[in-house]
Amino acid sequence: MQVEEARRLLAERLGGGPRPPSPESARAAIARLARPDTLGPLVRRLSVGDRDLAECTRLSYRHVLGFDKLLLLHGAPRFMLRVHFWHGRTGAVPEDIHNHRCAIASAVVRGRVRMECYEPAPDGVPAIAYRETIDGPGGAWRLRRVGDARLRLLRTERFGAGRSYGLDARTLHRVVSEQPTVTLFLETAAQRAATDVYVRSGGAGGRAAMVRDGGVGRPAAPPKTPLPPAVYLAELDALAGSLGY
Template identity: 80%
Template sequence: MQVEEARRLLADRLGGGPGPPSPETAREVIADLARPGTLGPLVRRLSAGDRELAECTRLSYRHVLGFDKLLLLPGAPWFMLRVHFWHGAAGAAPEDIHNHRCAIASAVVRGAVRMECYERAADGVPATAYRETIDGPGGAWRLRRVGAARLRLTATERYGPGRSYGLDARTLHRVVSEEPAVTLFLETVAQRAVTDVYVRDGAAGGPRAVTVAGAGRAAPPPKTPLSTAVYRAELAALARSLGC
């Protein structure tokens, strides 16, 4: 697939409607784009140097959760298409339970991940709730402690190559990557300015931020953009693995 063809697909399916796209619409789009015969040529073209390379690398970074988060196609405010390179057990600690500002969708390209979904419940495990904001695209995360909460696990499922899922903005979840994996990730139009983050009581050193005595959690570390060389090398390696 050519870059502009992918951009038109995303814009036509996700942009300009009377309301935000549904999680199922986002899932259908990401499933189409994640097919090897579609994704392979696209990332090969991008690794060779797309005209938006500077913006893509500026907004690509090693996430605090331990995976490389690469922007493929910017399309704010309607969409942002990314690829995530998970490093498995060698990465950071498992992520905190959280939701998003928008409906999201993800498709597994290589390896496997486990999805856990949660809900607030009086009989759930104790946790501390935080409210997270971000200072614009590529900006710093900021956490504010909200108070005590209880969460109950409602579902868990393993996703391997070719499988995809969509979640609405408020669905509480976390992704566990116990082996190297590559996922294609789609953000849709923002529906709110904040996300909710829950740290289970007794969790050892959550990844989003460090504990500060008497102040809950400090701000997470700043984002450090990936170099152009790393960005292009990771995409080229993915393209080769997809036969392109």
């Protein structure tokens, strides 16, 4: 699949009306794009670096949780298509429980992840609640402590290569990479300006655990730094090769 074909598929599957796309429509789109015979040619085309390289690398970075977040297709405000490289490094910062500004979908291309879904509950485990905003595309995270909470684990599910899922904007969850893993990730149109982040009391935490000044203010993590073009292209080249392209 070529770049413009992928853009058309996403536009058709996600729609262009005032209503946000459903998690199922986002999941169906990502499942189609994540097929090796679809993703392989697309990634190989992008790995050549002759289309939107400057824009893609500007919005690609090493996430504070330790994985590389590479932009493939920039279709904002309707969608952003990314690939996540989880390298399986020891000592990685655990992901906080969180939701999103939009419906999202993810497909596992290589490796395996574990997803946990949560809900607020009086008998749940204690956690600290934060409100997260971002300073524009590629900007730094801003986290503000809003109070105490209790969360209950609803379900745990493992996803291996070839499996996909979609979540609505408010579903509380966290994802754990159980080995070196590659996922294709789709962000749809934003439905709100902030997200909810929870760090369990006494836990190591990720973004929220780095908040200072009494829990109100900016994270101590450095600003997002775009990946060098050579790193961006090398990771796409390796992915294309692993898919047979």
